[in-house]
Amino acid sequence: MGTERTILHVDMDAFFASVEQHDHPELKGKPVIVGGRPEDRRSVVSTASYEARRFGVHSAMPSATAHRLCPQGIFIHGNMKRYAEVSSQIMEILGNYSPDVHQISIDEASIDITGTELLFGKPEEVALRIKKEILEATGLTVSVGMASTKYLAKLASEVNKPDGFYTIPAGSEEAFMLSLPLKDVWGIGEKTLKRINSAGFYTTRDLHNVPEETLKMVFGENLGLFLYNVVRGKETGIMNEQPREHSISNEITFPYDLTDLYSAETALLSLSQSVMFRLLSKKQYSKTVTVKIRFDDFQTITVQETLEDYITSSDALFERAKALFEKKYDAERGIRLLGLGLSNVKDKIEDEQGSLFDFGENKRKAVEQAVLKINSKHPEAKLKKARLFEGNKK
DNA sequence: TCTGGGGTCCTAGGACCC
DNA sequence: TCTGGGGTCCTAGGACCC
Numbered sequence A: 001m002g003t004e005r006t007i008l009h010v011d012m013d014a015f016f017a018s019v020e021q022h023d024h025p026e027l028k029g030k031p032v033i034v035g036g037r038p039e040d041r042r043s044v045v046s047t048a049s050y051e052a053r054r055f056g057v058h059s060a061m062p063s064a065t066a067h068r069l070c071p072q073g074i075f076i077h078g079n080m081k082r083y084a085e086v087s088s089q090i091m092e093i094l095g096n097y098s099p100d101v102h103q104i105s106i107d108e109a110s111i112d113i114t115g116t117e118l119l120f121g122k123p124e125e126v127a128l129r130i131k132k133e134i135l136e137a138t139g140l141t142v143s144v145g146m147a148s149t150k151y152l153a154k155l156a157s158e159v160n161k162p163d164g165f166y167t168i169p170a171g172s173e174e175a176f177m178l179s180l181p182l183k184d185v186w187g188i189g190e191k192t193l194k195r196i197n198s199a200g201f202y203t204t205r206d207l208h209n210v211p212e213e214t215l216k217m218v219f220g221e222n223l224g225l226f227l228y229n230v231v232r233g234k235e236t237g238i239m240n241e242q243p244r245e246h247s248i249s250n251e252i253t254f255p256y257d258l259t260d261l262y263s264a265e266t267a268l269l270s271l272s273q274s275v276m277f278r279l280l281s282k283k284q285y286s287k288t289v290t291v292k293i294r295f296d297d298f299q300t301i302t303v304q305e306t307l308e309d310y311i312t313s314s315d316a317l318f319e320r321a322k323a324l325f326e327k328k329y330d331a332e333r334g335i336r337l338l339g340l341g342l343s344n345v346k347d348k349i350e351d352e353q354g355s356l357f358d359f360g361e362n363k364r365k366a367v368e369q370a371v372l373k374i375n376s377k378h379p380e381a382k383l384k385k386a387r388l389f390e391g392n393k394k
Numbered sequence B, C: 001t002c003t004g005g006g007g008t009c010c011t012a013g014g015a016c017c018c
Helices: A014-025 A063-069 A080-095 A125-138 A151-159 A175-176 A188-196 A205-208 A212-219 A223-229 A261-281 A316-328 A359-377 A384-394
Strands: A007-012 A031-034 A044-050 A074-076 A102-106 A108-112 A142-145 A165-167 A247-258 A290-293 A300-306 A336-345
Touching: A007 A063, A007 A080, A007 A125, A007 A151, A014 A031, A014 A044, A014 A080, A031 A063, A063 A074, A063 A205, A080 A102, A080 A108, A080 A125, A108 A151, A125 A142, A142 A151, A151 A175, A165 A247, A175 A205, A205 A223, A205 A316, A223 A261, A247 A261, A247 A290, A261 A316, A261 A336, A261 A359, A300 A316, A316 A336
Parallel strands: A031 A074, A142 A165
Antiparallel strands: A007 A108, A007 A142, A031 A044, A102 A108, A247 A336, A290 A300, A290 A336
16 A cells, blocks of 8 residues: 556647637637648648548558548648747746646646655646636646556547546446457557457456466566556556657658659758758767668568777768668669658767767867757758759759 | 658577677 | 587668557
């Protein structure tokens, strides 16, 4: 006793679409679809309002499909800056109730309110107050789940969406999991569900009937242990630790497949710049470069390389990206997507001595940072490489 | 109607070292 | 001469999530 924790999971309802409906009241009650427009080739839905969901529209669906299902849908490109602004407003409210706020994505967070009863009152009251405060501050509804672990609180928040509140009382964690369809278990996606079904299991109870060792034998050490614990409502560790590593990447899907080397390299140059700017503006470092290529048949491959020294300029990054890309380039295959990422990103170089930059690199780095500074002060004064202009010309 | 973009984590094999 | 394990780093691919 006394070790029970109380976690609230706060999840915005149809976040991007709700922000649009709030900012533009004429959209209220209408099927709003935030994401790519149907006429944009290869674009998808980011968020659909509940009105649009009634037509079967959902996230990640091609926008053209969404348009077919819901011709009266109002398609909006979306404004990430605005969404981020509302998001931080909400996180600030949560921060008033506990120092232990874990933001999971732009529209959800969990907060540990264990032991705050004397300060703020009963947990249910805190949950309802948070809902009310967020509504007053932003005009948006959220769904809140309450349970003894982050994982279960997250599942609880899904139960009465939208504008919901649901508690999994201490002691009934296992019963809750046994009542949950397998497809709703967070962490079991399409592929894993199929795998579980092929092994002859169709419900959480089916899995519950199997000994730990058997699950590990059939599904491997990690997945086996996860399944064993999750159906018992026990801590799975899936949402707990701090991220071990960090990466920065950008990718682009072309409206029409690229077929020539020059266009592909121009795209890589542009990606090198955006990735490097993001890295530099956070004052971070990386020496691992990954190029991602998706071919016209949707086969997706990656080529990766860890360098001796940290990358300090977008030119240097571009050179490495180009070399990696050329290893896999095949003139016979169209290119649908190109991505470029840096992984194992660090905040500091632990050993400056071990990675002295040569003078040229230092100079280039200084220029790069100056450009970045100008860009962030005067976003309209976009200093771009001549080649990018050239690439944009038809 | 073909399938976005930005992430994290896991698996598995090979290299290399002890 | 032919044969160990364990640990760590790296690469490539894949699953999952919002």
